[in-house]
Amino acid sequence: xxxxxxxxxxxxxxxxxTTSLIVANxxxxxxxxxxxxxxxxxxxxxxxxxxxxQELTGYFELSSYETMMPGNTxxxxxxxxxxxxxxxxxxxxxxxxxxxxxxxxxxxxxxFKAMRNTIQQQSIEGTAWMQAWMQPLxxxxxxx
Numbered sequence: 001x002x003x004x005x006x007x008x009x010x011x012x013x014x015x016x017x018t019t020s021l022i023v024a025n026x027x028x029x030x031x032x033x034x035x036x037x038x039x040x041x042x043x044x045x046x047x048x049x050x051x052x053x054q055e056l057t058g059y060f061e062l063s064s065y066e067t068m069m070p071g072n073t074x075x076x077x078x079x080x081x082x083x084x085x086x087x088x089x090x091x092x093x094x095x096x097x098x099x100x101x102x103x104x105x106x107x108x109x110x111x112f113k114a115m116r117n118t119i120q121q122q123s124i125e126g127t128a129w130m131q132a133w134m135q136p137l138x139x140x141x142x143x144x
Contacts, residue, residue, distance in 0.1 A: 011083070018089050020082040021065060027093070027100050031081070037092060038082050059088030 024031040045056035061083045069075040
């Protein structure tokens with residue numbers, strides 16, 4: 001998974017989400033370490049008196065995945081995992097280190113810069129359009 005968009009899928013509500021298992025695989029981390037990092041985020045948020053930090057608990061939902069038990073018995077073992085939204089993923093990934101984490105952060109920064117440039121360009125174009133649209137009105141007022 002070299003493309004960061006491969007770690008996101010749409011849940012039943014159409015919301016983009018990912019899981020702790022996918023994140024661990026993508027960043028080359030042990031799943032138990034990713035789970036521990038999420039649990040630390042949740043514990044910090046639950047203890048915080050700051051409402052904005054308390055909101056972090058809503059970014060993660062405890063879930064599970066199944067693996068087959070050895071021996072071809074058909075039995076399955078359930079393992080915990082977290083499903084997280086974009087905010088949860090971003091908060092989690094910003095705490096990671098390593099090459100993939102640095103690459104993610106760099107791409108994240110570039111995406112913000114690109115969006116800022118797009119917004120600024122739209123603002124300039126919108127202002128120019130508004131001035132062109134109002135020019136005849138201003139001229140007609142000056143003729144009165």
